[in-house]
Amino acid sequence: MTLVHSAACHFCDDAEEALHELRCEYAIDVSVVDIDSPVGRTLLGKHRPAMNPLVLVDEEFFSSGRLPRKKFIKLLESRGARLTTVGR
Structure with a gap:
């Protein structure tokens, strides 16, 4: 999944923290992209x-603004992404 992060954005910081915490329970790879980078600007334009x-899952739009945690966990559960043992 991709998180397009902006400096001094509390929603961005909150989403990044939540996604990194979820990595303890779910098999997810989190890529953080700076909003001002060429990749970030391209994703914003698209x-x-x-x-x-901006949160993307498999390069597709998932959410913007505050991360909808329950919706994201539901998606992970539907994909069978829960780790069998806690911790990676």
């Missing part, structure tokens, strides 16, 4: 989020 951060 998906045009209403707010930051």
